[in-house]
Amino acid sequence: MTEIPQAIQDKKTDKELYSYQKGAIDQIFEKFETAPDDHHLLYQLPTGGGKTVIFSEIVRQYLKNHKKKVLIMTHRVELCKQTSEMLTSFGVLNKVVNSTADLSDQDQYSCFVAMVETLNNRLNDDKLDISDVGLVIIDEAHYNSFTKLFKFFENSFILGVTATPLSSNRNLPMKDNYDELIVGESIQSLIDNEFLAEVEVFQYNMGLTSLEIGPNGDYTVKSSDDLYSAVNMLDQLLQAYLTHSKGKKTLIFNNGINTSIQVYYHLRAEGLPIMHLDNTATKKQRKKILKWFRDTPDAILTSVSILTTGFDEPTIDTIILNRATRSLTLYFQMIGRGSRILNNKSKFSVIDLGNNYQRFGPWEADLDWHAIFNNPNYFIDNLYSDEELESNFKYEMPEELREEFSKSKDVYFDIKKTYQDATFNGISSKVVLEKSIEHHAYICVENSEDVYDALGLAKMLGEDIDYRIDKYAKCISKSTHNFVSWLKNDYRLKLRAHLRDNFDEIYEQIHGHPPIEE
Template sequence: MQETVFELQEKKTDKELYSYQQGAIQQIFEKFDNERDDYHLLYQLPTGGGKTVIFSEIVRQYLKNHSKKVLVMTHRVELCNQTSKMLTSFGVVNKVVNSKANLDDQEKYSCYVAMVETLNNRLNDDKLDISDVGLVIIDEAHYNSFTKLFKFFENSFILGVTATPLSSNKETPMNGNYDELIPGESIENLIENEFLARAEVFHYDMGLTSLEVGSNGDYTVKSSSDLYTSPAMLNKLLEAYTKHSQGKKTLIFNNGIETSVQVYYTFKNAGLPIMHLDNTATKKQRKQILKWFRETPDAILTSVSILTTGFDEPTIDTIILNRATKSLTLYYQMIGRGSRVLNNKSKFTVIDLGNNLYRFGPWGADLDWGAIFKSPNYYMDRIRDDEDIEASFKHDLSEEIKEEFSNSEETYFDIRETYKQATFAGESSKVVLERSIAQHASICVENSEDVYDALALAKLLKEDIDNRIQVYGKCISKSTYNFLHWLKEDYKKKLNSYLRENFDEVFEEIHGHPPEE
């Protein structure tokens, strides 16, 4: 039977390999030939670059030239089935080792495809004979779940493939499990050569300091949910979608099921075609939802991070990051879901509502993966934190509200700079808010004919007042919710009083004459 398997593997594949893929295969085989049998090699290639195609061809060539077996490991059942299909299309007869698999005929196969947990159970039960496995390929190798299996393959060559060779856990860096990294083509090169679409990014300055970081090093679902299910954030998401992606196929990523469900209702109530998907959906439901998403031109799919790997839908036009993450891998995976090229699609839209662009830089910026692999902590420690990011924000009026203040050349007021100057001059911090109120009053008067107009305009400044108070709270290092809430209410009262008492005087200062009776 072994002979038959090898005969089938001789079949030529109809898959066309690109020159960069052939180059990668050549580099990897050089390591097979020149390094020790138990060498651990890591290969990096961006999402959409065709990692599965590359390692399927590697398996085909390896089995043709070696009398040992190959094992391919994945971390999700969908990836397991996709990988098996791809290998079959390369003429590689393979057996999927899942929980239901009958292993009585395992000796007939020279290639196995398995999921981590199932494989771990089978190996611990001695159900699978791996004595003659010469090559182990690990897909999405940045997941730490694979490392527990390395002990079973002490004499095998291990090839890990990933788009982002950075472990999510500082305690288990990838350079502790792999001897060397081969970086593949950069995203920029793949875009230039039309293998990937270019991202057009719209990002919003978000106040995220209420988010908490959990034991896994990323923001907790609870604190994300509290922030992103607030009416203000749901409205901002809907506005951003309407402005940049109305009618386009859109995939929204959230941190947590509750947020995704709230997003679903917000969009549904606005009469938009949306569905929600999370990991509690049955196989059948998931299949139906993804079919609807594929076939509906203006479909919106709101999800939790289950569609970050192994999900290919080239018709996606917009990715919305309705969440913040501290994981570079997750950032690249989420955006990568929109980067597949299709017919005349050469670019796609990204809407960032989590300051992720500020944290990691633009998607596709040339990252030195070699340096990150060697010194991951040096890289991780330099990722900007939220306080630092938000310190550089310039909070001004939104475009819509600015239209109501069209007579004012400048609507921005720098709380931070005013605080610095006041402190330097030995003044009380209270003068900062007094000067802010005077500036707010001035722009209200500038755009009004009488005090009633000015008071109506002052109501539109709620969000700007909130932003100024947040910054002020940080300046004086007092930012408890109750204190800031009191300050905001007090500010609005004082602004209204200031307008009532000083309208005529300010009007005359601005216009050179008193308001008409």
């Protein structure tokens, strides 16, 4: 296990800034000095890189060198509190502007922290004096709820900070609200320098074509709930957990409260230590559940959206993405919850049950953030569709079934390539299924002593048969439910008939002699 440098362990207490954080601060202050007073600057840094530390030091230095005030905006109550505490630890006297705040003493403060909706109400009611605010800092700047407040700060320098400079609404691109982007340290660099933990990803090929995309560009809760609350999907989640994360602290992300509740009951029935949390929980309930999660080494917490931001629990070992998303921001936020480093933790796991890894690429891969900032629609439009992703899936037999075919070196049959070869040579597409049946028959005989064994193995190939037929149906562009169902039944009948008629011949081809009769 890599030993964590002492500076990292002591960071929260001595406020020592790392070299990349100092570099970012220098870059930003250079813009303060050279850019117009109303410049809009966006700064990108991965989750876990210390954005709050950086802008807290910026506030401290700004107030020391400028005779203007600072306002920090967040989109969540929890972030308000955390930001205020961090500022205080940097020696910055600040006031939280919430719904109950008494603003009669606002003249005594030069730094304010506010949640966007509360601030909007206070500004529209003319309850907060912002005439002397020279710097506005926006945390999680990719959320669009902030843009409606820009009209109040037309003469202020605005600094947005985010891990992902891609707007949550494609109709409101960030380049329309920010003049410039500064890109911070990469995830891989933070891993290499032991600021973030390494990730190990376990991918599962998921059939997601039933999911529907809503007006916000992401999958709808209803279609996600319908798919992920099905028993077979719950079983797959359970098996993935038992295989890769049993006994480890695990955080599960879902795209629907019903799914999360079903996950809770399904895993609890197996005697596993699990709790469920969503945004309907009271503050007291949330606090109790998160304390249990923190204090229980093998705890499983199944959740819905609420823990994607403003939640820091370094003891998490595994993140399970029990959902699909088309939001790059959400993808990074969910995985980032497990990336915090600890003295006894330098690695974490991600179990992807939503084809997210195939859709966006590795979490730690370098992205061209400037290109995404300048051309967000190009990036979004070029994400793979679920149909495209699934067309590249390769069926893999479950381990237990693969053992039944242990004498076969390769059990995979490439339907798409066989179809392309047939088309190129002007042969009927029917030959694809004929060759597939021959291949299935061959591996059944290869692992059998007699025809009855072979027929028994053929019955176990249901998932593989369905996969091959679905692939074939896409190749020939015929995918009506009735047609595909008929093909699957017909295939099974022909496979059994082929085994009965040709067992001896195939056996002799494999072994060099006919089957030995007892």
